[in-house]
Amino acid sequence: MKLSQRAQKLEPSVTLAAAAKAKALKAKGVDVLSLTVGEPDFTTPQNIKDAAITAITSGQASFYTQSAGIPELRQEIVAYMKKYYHLDYAVEETIVTDGAKYALYNLFQAILDKGDEVIIPVPYWVSYGEQVKLAEGVPVYVDGLFENDFKVTVEQLEKAKTKQTVAVIINSPSNPTGMIYTKEELTAIGNWAVENDILIVADDIYGRLVYDGNQFTPIATLSKAIAKQTIVINGVSKTYAMTGWRIGFAVGDAKIIKAMTNIASQSTSNPTAASQYAALEALRGDQTSVEKMRVAFEERLNKLYPLVAAIPGVELKKPQGAFYLFPNIKKTMEMCGYNDVNVFVEDLLEEGHVALVTGAGFGAPENVRISYAASWELLEEAVRRIHKFVENKRNKD
16 A cells, blocks of 8 residues: 655654553563653642543533634633733634644644755754654754753854744753753844744743753743744643643744644644643642642652763763753763664663663764653662663673
C-alpha cells in the first residue's frame, strides 16, 4: 500500500518510543525504572476531576463544542493571561486545542507555506522540527551552547535569518534542558523579531514550574510590540497534572487564531468537551495543588542533581525549571566504550533496566534526558543502577 512521502520521512517521537520500550520490557516481567515521559507522576487534583464528572452527569459533555473551545474556557484563558501575564486579550485571540502539541501543529499549518523557515534553538523539544516539516516548512537549527546554558543569542539568530524566515521558537523553561531565558535575553530576542517581522512562538508550557528562586519571564510581557509579534502556546498538562486530558491553548493575533480555528474545524472538530470543563476548573479553581506539586519537583531536583552530577564523566547544568535533567555523557560513554548515545541508552535499558531518552532526538547526540517527574524512591534507585552500569562497563574495559 502506498504511503505519502511526508509519512515516510517523519521521525517518530523519541520520548514516546523510549516509554514504549520500557513498557514492553515491564510487560515481560522486567523491573524497569522509566525516567522517560514528560508528565507529572501526580494524579489530577480532585476538584478538577469533580468538574469533569459533573459535566458528564449533567449532560454538558455529551455534545460537540465550538471548534475554538467553549466560551467559558476561552474567557477564563483571557483571565489567566491577565493574572499571570498582566496582558489584555480578547476572546477572539484565544483557541483551545487538543493539547499544547496540537496548538503548535495547528499554528505551523496556519502560518507556513512550502519553503518557509522556522528557527529552532538546539536542544529542542522533539516535535518542533517534525511539525514544521509536516507543514512543508524548513526547520533551521541554531545551537544553544553548553557554556551559555543552552540558550541562543541574537547574533546567532541574525546569522540564521534569511528572506524565508517566518518564525522563531522560544521554549523557556526548556524541554529538555530546564534552562530559563533572562528578561534581558528575551528583550533582545523580542526586539530583533519585531525589527525583522518574525513571529515569536512562545512555548510557555513549563512557565509555572520554576525552582530555587529563579524567575520565568514571558516574552510577550516585555513590550506591546513584542506581545503583538508573539503567539503564546500553553496548556494545563504540566502545571495541573493533566497530560491525559489533552487540553492546550494558543493566544495571540486574531487573524492567526481564526486560521487555526478553521483548521481545527476541519481536523479535530473540537477538543473533548469533558476535558474542557475540567480545564475550566483547573484555571479558575483552587491553585493550592499547583504549588504543592511545584515544591515536590523542586525538592527532587535539589536532591537528584548532585547524584547525577556525580556519575563518572557527566557534565551537567543545574536546571531552573520544568522537570528534566539533560546531562552531557560524552566522557561517560568514552569511559564505557561507546560512541553512540542511542546504543548507550539501549544497553542501559536492556542491562541496567533504566529507561532514559536519547539526546539525539533533541538535537544533542552527546546527552540524555532524565525526567524527575517520578517518586524519590524510584529516582534514587535509578541513579544507583546507572552508576552500577557505568562502573561495570568501565571495569570490563
